[in-house]
Amino acid sequence: MVSHTPDITSTTRRNVLKWLGLTTATAATGTTFAGSAAAVDSQPDEGGEPVLYQYFHTEWGEIESDLDRLAEIGVDGIWVPQPAVGKLDWEDQTTEDQEGFYGEEHPYFGTLEPHPPLGYQPVDLEDFDSPHGSEWELESMIDTAHDHDIDVIVDVVLNHMSTNNGPDGEVSLPQFDRDEHFHDYGTIGDDCELDGDEETYECDLLGLPTLDIGNDHVQSVHVDYLERIADLGADGLRIDAAGHVWPWYFEYEINPLADDLDLWRVGEIWDGDLDTVMEFADTGMNVFDFPLFYAMEDAFENGDMTALDADDAPGVVHNNPWAAVTFAQNHDVSGPGVGPDDPEGIEMDLAHAYLLSYAGVPMLFFTKEGGSDIDDPELQDLIWVKRNLATGEPIDRYIDEDLYIYEREENLLAGLNNNSWEDRSEWVETSWVNETLVDYTGNGGNVTTNDDGWVEISVPSESWVMYAPDGQGGPDDGDDDDSDDGNGEVTFSVDVDVDYGESVYFTGDTDELTNWGGGVEGTHSDGSWELTIDDPGTFEWKTRLGPSGESGEEWEQGDNHDQDDLSPTHQGWE
Numbered sequence: 001m002v003s004h005t006p007d008i009t010s011t012t013r014r015n016v017l018k019w020l021g022l023t024t025a026t027a028a029t030g031t032t033f034a035g036s037a038a039a040v041d042s043q044p045d046e047g048g049e050p051v052l053y054q055y056f057h058t059e060w061g062e063i064e065s066d067l068d069r070l071a072e073i074g075v076d077g078i079w080v081p082q083p084a085v086g087k088l089d090w091e092d093q094t095t096e097d098q099e100g101f102y103g104e105e106h107p108y109f110g111t112l113e114p115h116p117p118l119g120y121q122p123v124d125l126e127d128f129d130s131p132h133g134s135e136w137e138l139e140s141m142i143d144t145a146h147d148h149d150i151d152v153i154v155d156v157v158l159n160h161m162s163t164n165n166g167p168d169g170e171v172s173l174p175q176f177d178r179d180e181h182f183h184d185y186g187t188i189g190d191d192c193e194l195d196g197d198e199e200t201y202e203c204d205l206l207g208l209p210t211l212d213i214g215n216d217h218v219q220s221v222h223v224d225y226l227e228r229i230a231d232l233g234a235d236g237l238r239i240d241a242a243g244h245v246w247p248w249y250f251e252y253e254i255n256p257l258a259d260d261l262d263l264w265r266v267g268e269i270w271d272g273d274l275d276t277v278m279e280f281a282d283t284g285m286n287v288f289d290f291p292l293f294y295a296m297e298d299a300f301e302n303g304d305m306t307a308l309d310a311d312d313a314p315g316v317v318h319n320n321p322w323a324a325v326t327f328a329q330n331h332d333v334s335g336p337g338v339g340p341d342d343p344e345g346i347e348m349d350l351a352h353a354y355l356l357s358y359a360g361v362p363m364l365f366f367t368k369e370g371g372s373d374i375d376d377p378e379l380q381d382l383i384w385v386k387r388n389l390a391t392g393e394p395i396d397r398y399i400d401e402d403l404y405i406y407e408r409e410e411n412l413l414a415g416l417n418n419n420s421w422e423d424r425s426e427w428v429e430t431s432w433v434n435e436t437l438v439d440y441t442g443n444g445g446n447v448t449t450n451d452d453g454w455v456e457i458s459v460p461s462e463s464w465v466m467y468a469p470d471g472q473g474g475p476d477d478g479d480d481d482d483s484d485d486g487n488g489e490v491t492f493s494v495d496v497d498v499d500y501g502e503s504v505y506f507t508g509d510t511d512e513l514t515n516w517g518g519g520v521e522g523t524h525s526d527g528s529w530e531l532t533i534d535d536p537g538t539f540e541w542k543t544r545l546g547p548s549g550e551s552g553e554e555w556e557q558g559d560n561h562d563q564d565d566l567s568p569t570h571q572g573w574e
Contacts, residue, residue, distance in 0.1 A: 017077055017151045017236045017264035020050070020286065020322060020361060048387040050076035051356070052153070053374065054365040056331045057081075057114060060133035064141040067148045073374060074383050077151035079238050079363060081117075083138050083229070085124035087162035087171055088116060089131050101167050108333055110340025112367040117331055119155065120240060121162040121208065124174050125225040128232075135232070142233040151235035153266070158222055158254070159241040160208035175221045182209045188244075201246045213249045223257060230261035242267030242280060242287075251283035259284075266325045270332070274314045281316060281323040289316040289324040289360060296328065296354065300347040301336035303418055305404040308354070310396050317360040326360035328352055343367060346462050346559060349378070350418055353464040356382035357414040358406070359394050377564045381441050385412070385466045388473070389440065397428040405457055413437060413467040415444075417459035425458040437467040442538060442564060446470075490563065491532040492522070494543055496570040504529035505552030508541030508560075518551035519544040539563050545573050 053075045055063050063080060070078065093114040094100035106115035118131045128135035142152045162171050164178065176182070183202045186192040192203035204210050211218050226237070237258060242250070250267070258265050266286040269277045272294045281287045292315030298307035310318055317324040328351035329335030337347030344366060355362040356379075366373045374380070392409035399405070402419040403426060410431045417424045430437075432449045439445070444465040449455040459465050492506050505519025512533045513520060522529040522543075529543070540560040544552025558571030 017153070020264060048385070048390045049359075050361055051383050051386050052077045052079060052325070052361060052363045054079045054330060054363055055081070056365065057118060057368070058132070060137040060141040064137075064144045067141075067144055067150060070374075071148035071150060073380055074387050075150060075374075076387075077153055077235070078145065079153040080141075080155065081130070081132055082119040082122065082155040082157055082240070083128040083130050083132070083135065083232075084119070084122045084157075084225075085127045086119050086130060087121040087123055087166045088118055090118070092116070092167055093118070105340065108340075109338070109367060112338075112340065112343055112369050113331060120157055121160075122157050123162045123171060125221060126175065126228075128228070139232050146233065151264075152233070153236040153238050153264070154229050154234045155238045155240055156226070156229065157240045158211070158213070158249075159244045160205060160210050163208060176211070176218070178209065181212055181215055181218050183212055200244060205241055205244050210244070213245060213253075219253060222254070226254075226257060226261060226263065230263055234263065236264035236266070239265055239267045239285075241270075242285075243269035243271055243276070247279055247283050250280065250285060255284040272314070274316065274319065277316055278319060278323075281320060286323050286325050286361070287316060288330075288363075289326045291315050292317055292324070292326055292360075293328075293333070296351050297336055299336075299354075299404075300351045300418060304401050305416070305418060306399055306401060308404055309399050310394060310406075315360075317358065321359040322361075324360040325363050326355050326358070327363045327365065328355060330363065330365045338367070343369060344373075350416055350462070350464065352379060353382055353414075353416055353466075354404075356386040357390050357408070357412060357464075357466060359390075359408075362386065378441070378562075381564065382466070385440055389466070389468045397430070398426045403459060405459075407431060411468065413455075413457070415457050415459040415465045415467075417461060417463060419461055421461060423458060423460050425456055427454055427456050429454055432469065436470055438470045438472075439465045439467050440472065441466045489532050490535045490566060491530060492541065493528055493530045493567045494522075494570050495528050496543075497527065498545060501548055502545060503548040503550075503552070505544040505546065506531045506541060507544055507552070508539055510536040510539050512536065513539070513541055514551075519546070521548070521551075537563070543570070 051074060053070060055078055088101060092101040093116065094103060094105055095114045096111045102116055104115065105111055106113050128138060145152050161173055161176060164171055185194050185203045187204045187207050188199060192199045194203055202210060213219065266288060267280050269280050269287055270290055271277055272291050274291045277287050277291060295307045295313045295315060299305050307313065315324065317326060328348055329338060335348045336351050337345050364374060389412040390408055392411040395407045395409055397405045397407055403417050403424045405415040405426060405428050407413045407430060413430055430449050430453050433453045434449060434451060436446055436448045441464065443460055443463050444458055447455050447457065457465065494504065496504060498504060504522045506522055507513050507516055507519040509515060520531055522531040540562050542560050543556040545554040546552035555574045556571055557574050561568050
């Protein structure tokens with residue numbers, strides 16, 4: 001295949017957004033991409049595809065102190081909230097401990113994520129001192145991110161400003177006149193006086209006053225605002241509620257300005273209709289892949305992998321992969337299996353395994369009180385896979401309700417199994433002939449393709465495998481220190497308080513761990529319980545609780561741990 005996208009063999013991670021902008025712009029001009037990101041031979045940093053991460057309700061100083069960790073994990077860029085004075089502050093949110101200004105929990109997350117979101121009812125676009133910190137702190141955070149080769153994407157709201165009623169009374173807008181610079185046609189889905197596109201683009205979203213983007217003064221304020229963001233060193237923009245702004249404004253005003261300012265941009269077009277979302281992508285911006293998000297809900301929450309069939313799935317990623325920013329959830333919408341009382345679980349794990357091996361640019365987001373986060377070793381292995389192996393045209397190799405196996409042509413063979421009870425195995429065709437493939441997640445054993453390029457792939461229940469030729473480096477490549485060959489020892493460690501006279505026991509699916517028949521008593525030291533055994537390779541395990549000197553009677557809650565998670569956060573007792 002001939003490459004029609006920029007060759008970035010020497011591109012560093014810090015240039016990832018500029019490179020993505022080039023690929024998106026190339027696609028917008030009609031260049032052929034053969035339906036995938038496969039045309040790119042060399043990707044940022046290690047050779048795969050980039051990974052982005054969303055911070056939310058996090059102060060600039062806290063983000064800055066966290067950048068060492070993200071750089072080590074391999075995050076290429078971060079998305080942060082809008083820097084501007086807003087109508088609401090921390091004390092106006094509804095949480096478990098307080099009732100906020102609106103007195104309502106988050107409609108999708110409940111108290112897992114505070115509500116309302118801060119920064120989305122802007123008041124003053126010239127004052128960058130926001131609930132997240134001062135302008136100086138923001139600039140310091142951006143500089144530190146660049147020192148770590150991490151790009152910074154700043155949220156901006158161009159569609160609307162704050163409502164008139166605030167916690168302290170009437171809210172004035174320093175840059176705008178409420179009578180002169182806004183439409184006044186009512187609220188979408190309520191009392192809007194317009195129909196069709198005019199309703200979408202000129203009536204108020206959730207009662208928030210809609211700016212008249214055809215007004216010269218409004219455009220001038222937006223120019224000044226985006227120029228100031230660029231002057232602070234930001235690398236990109238996430239445009240809030242972009243789907244409620246006339247597309248011409250992006251095509252003829254915002255995108256050309258962003259190009260001049262060297263700012264990448266991704267628009268939020270919250271719509272499951274592919275044609276609607278692609279209309280904005282065709283203006284020359286990246287877009288969040290909401291059509292794919294809804295297909296992922298069917299696949300991982302409703303248990304039907306065929307929703308991801310590339311021939312039928314409606315994702316942007318299947319039409320213009322380098323315009324697609326993919327996601328399993330964000331601050332607005334909860335992911336598969338996540339609800340007001342249900343943090344991230346196996347459905348989200350499977351969704352991330354898909355996003356971190358398929359085409360598109362994934363944006364990761366976790367609730368602060370969620371059940372997993374970016375420190376999860378399994379997720380970090382998948383991030384490595386995305387950034388090192390996940391390139392090439394996506395090719396479906398097998399799909400049914402439970403099992404999905406696909407190849408990134410000549411680079412990666414991925415398998416996902418959402419069956420809760422059974423391991424699955426299938427013979428599939430590949431691009432490799434008589435070649436040994438290694439699972440770089442440690443969930444499966446080595447396999448070898450036959451003379452015709454076929455191989456049998458086995459995928460454990462509610463798990464995944466990521467196969468590629470040996471010798472790629474990485475977390476579990478079959479080499480001496482990384483293989484699950486049973487050599488050496490492993491040490492379990494959990495931090496959990498127990499009553500006097502009770503002990504923590506370790507049990508699992510190996511002989512030394514009693515094959516779930518009981519528990520092996522751990523050793524207690526400074527609040528931590530530990531046990532060292534001979535390394536059995538691939539295995540699952542859990543803890544039990546009971547009187548000292550026995551085998552434990554009470555089970556740990558939650559999912560089983562495995563060989564890659566030897567020091568997990570304890571899940572409590574059944």
